């Protein structure tokens with residue numbers, strides 16, 4: 516079945532987010548990989564969200580990154596503000612509560628964050644803040660080692676594990692789009708992957724609906740790999756009937772959701788689905804998204820298999836970097 520036919524026939528009224536087992540992601544058996552790609556394709560067309568289990572990121576790496584996030588957010592506000600994201604190119608660093616606003620109808624996101632992008636781990640590769648970054652260039656900024664010992668090394672460890680997983684997912688997304696599995700190789704050389712540590716304080720008592728953890732939004736890159744804290748329901752996904760569907764944390768899984776870059780490449784056949792998070796649990800919540808895009812200089816052109824006379828291109832062609840930069844400015848310069 517062609518992609519356009521699949522998009523026309525698959526039912527988009529999802530009520531739950533599917534779980535996909537990634538055991539076969541490392542298999543050399545082409546039939547197993549094809550089956551996995553088909554499962555991913557259906558989830559991308561119908562939901563734009565799926566959980567993955569057997570993803571390969573060790574628990575201890577996740578646990579260490581979480582501990583570091585907790586220590587960082589526990590620092591005094593003045594210390595965190597020394598590395599505020601408004602002082603750096605492209606908003607890397609610390610974003611205080613209510614400084615971001617993902618939903619234009621919202622009044623600010625009830626979360627604080629710390630964002631950074633690619634850098635080499637253990638000096639085993641040259642740093643890649645390269646000329647291909649264009650409008651998105653800019654080094655990371657870190658809290659001092661005295662303030663949070665081990666922070667940079669441990670969060671970078673998680674980052675590199677998640678980037679490894681992301682690099683294994685791209686060939687499957689390519690197969691899901693009926694493309695050669697190497698299609699994204701030359702477009703993902705520089706790991707345009709931004710990671711964020713997030714802390715959502717509990718929101719109790721009467722809540723202004725315009726101030727929630729993160730307002731309704733779509734993500735901007737190709738896909739996001741999201742770890743969310745166990746035992747706390749906060750994430751919700753909007754289905755095509757405009758109903759919010761809970762995406763609770765499931766132990767041993769990560770959430771993968773598609774972003775606008777994939778929607779643009781695929782002329783909306785792959786869904787960049789609206790989602791939000793509200794922490795009404797009464798306790799603090801942490802989450803760790805890693806936004807995985809193509810290199811910033813890559814043009815987001817619709818794929819021929821996703822365009823037809825009845826389905827003309829929906830988006831103007833711009834580079835991935837221009838797109839992400841415009842969205843960052845809209846979120847933090849409101």
Ligand SMILES: O=C(O)CCC(=O)C(=O)O
Nearest residue numbers: 729734743750792802804
């Ligand atoms: O914290 C979450 O569960 C969602 C975070 C999110 O959607 C984002 O940062 O884009």
Ligand SMILES: [Fe+2]
Nearest residue numbers: 732733734790
């Ligand atoms: Fe998001």
